[in-house]
Amino acid sequence: MPSPTIKGTTRGYVIPIGGGEEKFENPEILAKFVALSGGTDAVITVIPTASQLDDTGQRYQKIFEEIGVKKTYSLPITERSDAQNADYVKTLEKSTGIFITGGNQLRLSTILGGTPIAKTIRQLNAQGVNYAGTSAGAAIVSQHMITGGTTGIVPTEDGVNLAPGMGLINTIVVDQHFNERNRLSRLLSAVSYNPFLIGVGLDEDTAAFIDHNNEFTVVGSGAITVVDPSDIEYSSMAEARRGDALTLLNLKVHILAAGGRFNIGERKAYVN
């Protein structure tokens, strides 16, 4: 569950990005994240923990500086003891926007899970600080996080692996590189485990800007595929054997390109 908001404050944006958003000369998604976080006065803290590359934090600092951000930090958290570091927590508390890079989402959950850094991210977001994360940094936003699974279209009984995520948002499960890596089967497998979940599949260079009303707008060059299983009439998940193709009747699916909107609470898609 997301950290409770405090009376008088408004939750910050939660912005999962499908990966690859930094490869463009005009990074529309990152620029919008900056604009919402104070523009040139934003204070952006990068957490590159998912990545195994030494320069990932600096690379993103540079991107944010090129967008015009005057103050950026990168926290070199590579093991659990780093995530207890009180100085890092203090730096984090100065942020108007927090950014988690791509890499391996299991590094994020195993290194950050349950630490002061994770707790601070959750509290700051509840108090109005924006969170954006790409690829692994997108996966981690949901309470139930996809860590692996089959590729393709058709779900199977063992088509997805889940782990607890950071839980900045509940009721959705996020997948990334969605169209590029053909990940519908694992998203369908995930939502059919428990149809209270809504599946949100993010293409590369595409983000869901989720506001404090639990409604998101699509930004970027690809699409977001929303899989809503709430009207499912029948699912063979409970009886299926390992590897079996599943039967799922009456899934609702929305494909949302830039400008499309989806209200998570009402499970309703819009345009305009």
Add this chain to the structure above:
Amino acid sequence: MPSPTIKGTTRGYVIPIGGGEEKFENPEILAKFVALSGGTDAVITVIPTASQLDDTGQRYQKIFEEIGVKKTYSLPITERSDAQNADYVKTLEKSTGIFITGGNQLRLSTILGGTPIAKTIRQLNAQGVNYAGTSAGAAIVSQHMITGGTTGIVPTEDGVNLAPGMGLINTIVVDQHFNERNRLSRLLSAVSYNPFLIGVGLDEDTAAFIDHNNEFTVVGSGAITVVDPSDIEYSSMAEARRGDALTLLNLKVHILAAGGRFNIGERKAYVN
């Protein structure tokens, strides 16, 4: 449009198969096609026109003989003049089951389209002769046939190429090797051109046995993905530019494993 049925006769089965059904020791789908066509007394005629391999017809004759069929034919139709051959038409008329192999569906439409052979297939099916076709032979059953397109999940304005098929069945558009080759994007592109169409994506070793009531049962080891766009609330297809991701709101999707059923006229999925 399918050929009209004659008073007192019942239309034969139309059985599109997603490909790869012949690679198994016990070819369940082909055995069921044979059983419906008279069992050991069936007369099965193979049309290998889609294939460029010389032995495709003989290979399928052998498979049907191993299932127990006493009488099999293969018609070596490789160009349009062959499809005018009156002897081939006479052989075809002896069939209780007609089988079209895989290969290139554009060979089927360009070589068979509008010929006496195509006309006879349509008439025989209307009079009760069963039709089965795998891969290219599955694609050709629909009036609007997919000949190519993008792979992936998300549909685009130019995501699919269509050509006129044999029209044994209307209102559905069929795709094959569906899960294996990640073909949801092209099927979604096809149904969003005109939402009267229902998309039917067949996995390999999986078939839709469509009966004379326009209802099909799933047979085989994979699944059939049914995409029903009839409740679409919004589609950006008409305004989208070439290559743009589309917005499509409120698609209905069913994933049907073996035993699943779908009534095409009522657009309703069932189990049991």
